[in-house]
Amino acid sequence: MIIGGVLNSVGNVVKDITSVNKSSTTITGSVVLVKKNVLDLTSVASTVADGVFELLGSGVTLQLVSAENPDPANGDGGKLGKLEALEYWNLTFTPPLAGGDSLYKVTFEWDEELGVPGAIILRNNHAVEFFLKTISLEDVPGAGRLHFVCNSWVYPDRQYKVPRVFFANKTYLPHEMPAALRKYREQELMALRGDGTGELKQGDRVYDYALYNDLGDPDKGAQLARPVLGGSTQYPYPRRGRTGRPPSRTDPNTESRLFVLNVLNIYVPRDEQFGHLKLSDFIVYNLKGLVNQIIPLLKAFVNFTPNEFDSFKDVDNLYFNGIPLPTDLINQLGSNIPLEMMQEFFRTDGQQLLKYPVPKVIDDRNNPVAWRTDEEFGREMIAGLNPLLICLLTEFPPASKLDPEVYINQHSSITKEDIEYNLDGLTVEEALSSKRLFILDHHDTLMPYLGKINDNTEAKTYASRTILFLRGDGTLKPVAIELSLPKPEGDKIGAVNKVYTPAEHGVEGWIWQLAKAFVTVNDSGHHQLVSHWLNTHAVLEPFVIATNRQLSVVHPIYKLLHPHFRDTMTINALARELLINADGIIETTFCPGKYSLEMSSVIYKSWNFLEQALPNDLKKRGIVDGDINSLEDLDRLLIKDYPYAVDGLKIWFAIEKWVRDYCSFYYKTDEMVQQDPELQSWWKELREVGHGDKKNEPWWPKMQNREDLIQSCSTIIWCASALHAAVNYGQYAYGGYFPNRPTLSRRFMPEKGTPEYPELENNPEKVFFRTMSSQLQSLTVITVLETLSNHASDEAYLGERFPDWTTDAVPLAASEAFNKRLAEIEGEILSMNLDKKLKNRVGPVNIPYNLLHPTGEPGISNKGIPNSISI
Known part of the structure; x- marks a missing residue:
């Protein structure tokens, strides 16, 4: 049945290809893509189908779309070129490209009636998806070289209601878009919005909103029921990405949950998922393993031990000497957990030790306390987590x-x-x-x-x-x-x-x-639930969704913001499944327990978008004497040596200048902001749907002038990059040593007159560990923080962009100036960290403040600002 349908499709495609007349003028194109691993082919039918398509030369077809000449027969869309097939799917050109990339050639027939192409329609007639990176056309008459930055998963064409279209890397406000391409611009946005119905499946490209009704699991018992967050005055919350999963059996208002073993199948739009090379793929693997295998084994380890730490020396052994693993547990490990994961989490070497990397906060052995x-x-209140x-x-x-x-x-x-x-x-x-x-x-x-x-x-x-x-x-x-x-x-x-x-x-x-x-217990809970989760991860997700639903990929604000949304929806979806869910890691290891997310909802009532801008935040907290409008106002800081504020303001004003230069190029007047229908729809949906529980707040920018646009985009970029870096990547350095x-x-x-008080007199360290987190809770937190403090091997740091992201010279120059300023800031941070007069830069624990150092290193480097909330 499947093969028969495929052969019918092949016949139609071949008929389209062979029905056109060849001409003598050709355009040579090159396509860079990443094939889905052959091991992912799940059926004989898909393998046979791919072979048939390739035999007939129609596995992947491309069709040029004119940017100059509309065609009434095409609904006034651009005149279409002839279908051309990608050449030699099973043979890639040499030399081989990095990262599993494959380079292919395609030859287009061209005539003067087509004019300069502005888009390409691409159909994948294979049985499986591939990741399309770029398409380049050489020697296009009237245009020279044209480049298409795609960076998208392309699924079999039969899964799409309309075929995939990719635009040349030009930037257009809606009224500037060539008339021949407007149809395709609108179709793309409609496809991304979906129709709001049905369960979304892998390969769907739909961005839509939902309430936080997926945290509880009432089907497993009333103790795992959780209130719906969002959609009410009692529990307001930002919206999350919709999956469309059916409701639970017990509560129609609660979305059913996935089996933990299937957690990697949670729906997010395919282009939002982690890249095939990203270290975060390993992090996802570790998070899944953490819940399925590591935590049960930590419980087993605790059962082999006295179940508590008794002294700081016991804890220090986790990092400096290791704690021997019982033989019975080693046997259990070997039979229940993959070797790579066992080595990652348990550091089993010849001595079979439970041992963790040394957190920076205790790394100075000259002053270990x-x-x-x-x-x-x-x-740590001004330079910590x-x-x-x-x-x-x-x-x-x-x-x-x-x-x-x-x-x-x-x-x-x-x-x-x-x-x-x-x-x-x-x-x-x-x-x-x-x-x-x-x-x-x-x-x-x-x-x-x-x-x-x-x-x-x-x-x-x-x-x-x-x-x-x-x-x-x-x-x-x-x-x-x-x-x-x-x-x-x-x-x-x-x-x-x-x-x-x-x-x-x-x-x-x-x-x-x-x-x-x-x-510190209170501060740890507030940090994880509000400063980190709510104020970066949760509040940014509606911006990701609205941007993809309302701004075309060729819109200048889409191009500005898109790098700052990489992987955010995926890590948030994983967090809802594994970290912040009912009886998940956060609830079982942080003080608010089952009230954790509910409390963050109550705190969201006072969230104010304008106050997320660093100068406004510092003013609200009374940390500055007056306003801070530029770096010349740094002297207005009441705490002069406030590392987060000093470094943060340098980064903030660098971001603001970059955004100002960029936006001012495309929007010459305030009227252009007011008259941009995509921009206005974006901002309206953001306020009224994405943050719909706060839609009536008077502080929302009206988006009626360039300053509104500049400040709003600067704030979005700040929250997605620097703010998140400041509260995330030092987690293991400070929190990996849990007594800190x-x-x-x-x-x-302990109070006088109680049994605990004499115990405090006789064995204070034991009382400390009986009072604070248990051994199991502490080991779980250490393991999670180590995973979440990692920088990916392919991390994109602040200012980094894909090559050929635009053809406009002024934005390219502004981007270069931004990166030059970031490099200067790195030097300034290094200099301040060496200044002995600035005692808060390094502190008694001898940790230089590098959390807002723009570039970092793979792994736990305790520095670096990624473009986006990617972990």
Whole structure:
């Protein structure tokens, strides 16, 4: 049946090819593509079909489309050239190309009626897909060389309602598009939008929206049910990519989930999936293996051991010496897990050890406990994993903004007497007026969920406030930590507060260390769920979807933004299946537990697109005295040695200048922005659908002038590149040593008069590890962070673009200037990291701040800004 249908198609194609008259004028073309591995051919029929097509010379056909001469018989689309077949599918030209690329030739017949071609219709008559990279035409009359950047998977033609079309690498605003090509521009966008129905399958090219209704798994029990995020005032959320999977059996509002073994088959548009060479393919393999095999084996390992770490020496052995694996477990490993994965996760060598790479935070053996110092605790708030939360303290004691109709007595209990002795001779009033007091506030975000977390999850934790003092040498000194628990007061929720102040020795010193650890637990959860997941991954996905649905590939803003969307939908889809799902890795290892994503939804209520721009973010947090409109305003930073802010502003203004130069070339006036139908549809859909729960917010740019466009595109690029790099690629360096960044607390602070207090006096390290994450939770977090901190071997760093991405000289020059500025910033970062006066650049742990160093290296390099959220 299949072969019969294929032969009928072959007959039609051959009839088309042989029915035309040959002429003497020809155009030579070259095509670069990557074949799907022959091992992926899943049936004899597909192999036979490919052979038949090649025998008849019609396996892949191409057809030129005129950019100059419309044809009424073609619906006023461009006049079509004759169908020509790709030559010698089974023989590629030498020399061989890198990365599995294959080079083919094609010869087109051409006549004057066709004119200069502006597009190519390509049909794949094989049984399987291939990845099409480029098509080049040589010596085109009236045009010379034409180049088509494709970078797309092309599936068998029978899977498409309309054949695939690829445009020359020219850039056109909608009104500038040659009339002969407009039909194809519109058809492409319609194909990418789909019709909003049905389950989407691999090979579909549809970009569409859905609610976050795929996190829960109620069919496996009520304990795995999760609220739908998005589409309500209670749980607003950005939209995700639609898969169209059927609802679960138990809850019609929840989408059914895939079997974990099939997780690689989750739908995302094929061109959004990881490239065939990308290290992230291995990362996907590892994530799948982590859930299916590694975590069960970690559980087995924990069962062979005392089930807890007892001392810092026990933990250090994971990195410096290794922990011997029991023989029985080795036998289990050998029979249940591939050798490559076993070596990756368990570092089995001749000694059979569980051993991890040494995180940077403990790599300095001259000062192995530097991570415990107060200076490092403060430094990581401006140069660590989550440098986005610290704010200027403007009133003392700190006040709560929780709804007074629900909450009472939520203001801080920290007094002047608690901190004034530690302000280097200043009074609290003087420190406030001189803008030297800062706060890391995890009170209002946690308090509404604290009762649920402590009652319904393994966690036992507090809401927290941390007050810091800016010292004369530019470092931040924590002067008080307040830990709070909810307390019913009538029909409202009050708080019980306990204030802790710095101590270095004895039991009080260990209580201070535990207080800092409770703060870090809160910060770790906020970092992973909000700073990282929500504010980069989740909020950017609607931009990816809207851009592909509303902006043609030849639109200048599509060309500007497209490199910054690479792989984002894929990593987000994997996260929903393996990391942030019900009972997934985040819920089982981070403090909010099953309320994790629900809490991020509540925090999304205060998300503001304009505040994602770094200058606006710093102003909102009171970190700058006035506005920052250029690098000349860096002196307005209240914390002069704030590595994230200093490096970030350099990157921000470089991005903004590049975007300004680029957009100003295509949009000469504000009216051109207003009159661009694709741009206006893009922005409207972005606000009203992609971020539909916030569509009525007054802060959205109106997209009525060039400045709106420039600032919006700069913010999108910043979030996709530098912001994500700052909160992602240092995860193993700081969090890979979990005592420095515990993600969960299991017991409350030891209090005098309780059994835990004498234990704290006798064995404080044991109390620390009984209070924080368990051995299994810690090992799981280490393994995940190691995987997610990797740079891909084919990583595209900020400023890098495909060759021949445009033919316009001014944007090419602006791109070159952008890259030159990024190279200068690299030199400036290196110089600052060597400046001994800047104590926050390296800190007690001796980690240079390189998270915003533009280029990086494969693996865990702790530096580099990829173009996109690719992991």
